[in-house]
Amino acid sequence: MSISCYRLLPRSFYAQDTAVVAQQLLGCFLVRIIRGKILVGKIVETEAYHIHDPACHAYHGKTAANQALFGPVGHAYIYFIYGMYYCLNAVAHMPHIQAGGVLIRAVEPLEGISYMQKMRGIQSKNLTNGPGKLAQAFAVDKKLYGTDLTKKGPLSIVAGESVAQDSIVSSPRIGISKAQELHWRFYIKNSPWVSR
């Protein structure tokens, strides 16, 4: 697989409804370029959050930490959680909404697997089946905060395999207590790479 055949997702892709973007990101490829190496993973699990949703980090307004969620769509919003982990989101929402993003929860490792293993530590078998794990495997931290995902660079998302609607499963989001009635977690049915 050569990098030249990758097709970056355009800015307009991220200007759709957040839950729609979350579903359409399934099957796309997350591409990380670091120290001359390339890491690629197929996105298999996502969650949608937007400003009118009590579980969204932007719900209580703009702060220094969540400002990227209010910025232009197609950029990376990264947050630090539980004193130990980073999680990666793609800013995505309709133009008339102020903020929203899609949490990338799990990917299927495709390229650079030995580098991912090095970042994770060899004791672990599960490389990227959870938001904290995939951030660690892809060397994603605050340095990439606000990165434009629609441009060739250290972190980007490119078009991938299209996923049939009937192989997309939705469920309540994981690890939150608010708005559990919203089934805004999406994953590829029968994928062995999802977080649970």
Next chain:
DNA sequence: ATGGAGATAGTCT
């Protein structure tokens, strides 16, 4: 196979 505790630190009240 499943469950609970502990690690650990940024962010907001």
Next chain:
DNA sequence: GACTATCTCCATC
């Protein structure tokens, strides 16, 4: 001072 959009390890079934 409380609260996380988590993970790993070790316990017990």
